[in-house]
Amino acid sequence: MRGNPLWPYLATIVKIVDETPDVKTFRVVLDDPGARENFRHRPGQVALLSVFGQGEATISISSSPARRDYLEFSVRRVGRLTGVLHQFEEGYKIGVRGPYGNGFPLEELRGRDLLFVGGGIGLAPLRSLINYVLDRRDDFGSVEIIYGARSVADLCFKEELFKVWPKAPGVRVYTTIDRPEYGWDGHVGLVPAYLAELAPAGAGKCALICGPPIMIRLALQELARLGFSPERIVTTLELKMKCGIGKCGRCNIGSTMVCTEGPVFSLARLQALPPEY
Amino acid sequence: MSVTTPTAGTISRPDLARLLAGPAADGRLVAPVRTAPGVVLFAPVRDPGALTLEYVNSTVSPKGCLFPQSEKILGWRGGGPKLDLYSPPEPQPLVLFGVRPCDLRAITVLEPVFGGGYPDPYWRRRRELTTVVGLGCTEPGPYCFCVAWGISPVAAPEADLMLTPVDPGYLVQSQSPKGEELLRRSGVSLQAAGTEPAVLRERRTAELTARFRRLIDPTGVEAAAERLFDHPYWRELARRCLGCGICTYVCPTCHCFNVIDRTAPDGSGGRYRCWDSCLFERFTLQASGHNPRPTRAERLRNRLLHKLSYHRSRYGLEGCTGCGRCVAACPVNIDITEVVADLKGMMT
């Protein structure tokens, strides 16, 4: 219903990829051609997905906006709604409201060398930006991706991680898993520790980081040590949201509504907010 | 018909009944009703005689007429690969009578929340379809402090039709086409006002202000609240908080809501927007189990700061209108006026 920000666009699931035992990527196409045309998102923005009968959940859009014919959402099964969504099949309908949020600060990232630090499902919002950067390769500097998960099975976007991104120009991918595993001869260790080992120089670079809160906390300390300035460390917060449009009063940190003024925040901005997230 | 209805004048008590008779008979009148000893609630009224004029203010604010406690926002039929959405029925036109200036101001306070960046069509439609008849105060209630926020207890611009009691009748001022329409349809004609309305309002505001039992000076409370964010004061205050939703639900400016789906056995269902309270434990509880406001201290602080600071910094409007209902209704005497004084006191 046009003009109603609480009314979802109906969308059809066209492809489901099992990324890990508890993460699936849903590729959806909006049913209404007008909606398809008008839905333009920036990397880092989110949408509220409706599983009718269960409610809505806020999920990062994990596809790049340069890929126009579909939207992808990588969803971890954590509760009731995501549990039901994980049982859906191709052809099923869901609702999509969005895009909401501020997205990554593309203007500040242009021309810079980028360091992506991700853990687990945290790679999902970063993936949207990584693919965007690769679709406009000349607009950005070098790309380093440090990514880890609990185990090989828990690594998301394996296709891109191992086959697509390492082959792109000026991109280096460093993957790690928490504990040794038979058949894995890559790096073993937690992401913050791997980051410390690799020690990328921070000067002039932007770091984009997303993952479990503990990983972010430790990685932030490491990034500060490596010389990344707080304005150039960017993360995306995860908070419970119900409307996504700044009305339901739930996602505030102090007087900042995360759904409209976030969820992407620089460390500098986060440090100015009360620690309620 | 070229007779123009004068926009200000007086009516008698019986005229008031005539003004409301049409809407009441049509089932469109919502007015204050004495529901139980000590309890006055806005409710649908079929007979104008059933409403009460003996009240300072209602126990629960009338915001539920524009922002209902539970409201269906969409419905669906089917499921899986075959699903259709449909709109809920249109709300009914209403005449909302007896709204005090503090609650009238609350409409303005809520407007940027529901208007603003993503205009809410449900709020908008109800505002369009509701004729608000304001009723100025003749005495301050024991917990009122509207004037502390610069609100006059005598009249407010948000009403479509503003009534000010001038014994034995009412001064009436129509402030919008809807107000004009209500007057015109009722056939009540206005007599000339004895005093110039603006003069009367100014005089009475001064009169009433002097009779408020207690007034706060909120200057500086916003800055104080920000500075004292980490102070143990909030934990101390929250010791007695029950974590119920009384203060949020009686408040005319609280707007937090939840969105809940309900399904019928055949898979069809509806999505509802329902009041929620930031004081409830699960308000910010995430599916992962993490809760940014895990105890009553954080939640209580968040609500009070929202009223005293956040709303103003987001929208340039005070978040509280001084109606005093939370003070009257809180079972453990958490008193926002006392909090203001405490916060300011801690800064000196």
Add this chain to the structure above:
Amino acid sequence: MKEITLNLRARAMELLAGGRVDLVIGYGTGSLPEFVRPVFVDRPERAEELIFNPLCAQNLTKYILDYRDQPGRVAVVVKGCDSRSINQMMADGQLDREKVFLLGINCPGLADPVLLSVAAGRRDWQVEAEPEGFRLRWPGGERLLPRDEFLMYRCRTCEHHNPVVSDVLLGDPILQGETPDRFAEVRRIESLTPEERAAYWDALFARCLRCYACRNACPACTCRECIFDRPEPEWVARVVAPQSNLAYHLVRAMHVAGRCVDCGECDRVCPVAIPLREINRKILKELAVLFGAPTPGTSHPAPEPLATFAVTDPEVWL
């Protein structure tokens, strides 16, 4: 009651100064003379904040749940009705008796704030207990109100003027005469036809806001995760509607059945004056009639009719 206040303060100061408790939970003056509030006294010097007057209605035992998992002891001020909650919490396995020091109050009865406001014609009054009744004072007036006519509803059918469990008793012991019938209103509602009863309750539940104050104030509601907070499955719709409001109140009544001590808090805190106590009293009446059970919490240990099976039970099957 003035004497009770003085003794209470002395006792609290003693307990805190001697390190026998870390916290005293009691009543203190509110932000205005017509209010009282719970106070949490953690230092001997603050014992001065404690009072006892005819407005001290709240059942403070609910707050024990906030402190029982922390080290140390807390002292709680309890009246007769509140003290039943202590026994019941122990019966429910919710409380270690060692954990609390009970400052018992022999309570002569509390005043109903709504009736006081009617008597004064205004809200800004203060009230004190005097031997002959309640002394009500307001700007420009005062009255001595006969106690019996201005008692709180719960006090009119008070079963325990003196606490049933305590570590110390403050105030003179009060003679417990015969308790007036607690179930008179329940019987009145029972005498209505089913249609009348449905209309009665529908009208009341129509104004329920689902603020959950009744649940939050109730000392029998001790679940760490309340069924009404679980969105999966949604046992009772969170959407406010006549059916879900009715379901909420009935389910809650059933969940506290046999554990409700009839303290009356649910009633007192309801912002729209729904007489919730009558639902709980209906169940209490059934317990009394079917099992001869006294009010839960009257003693500890006590027989628990809803948690025990006996071959003499009225129901033929289970």
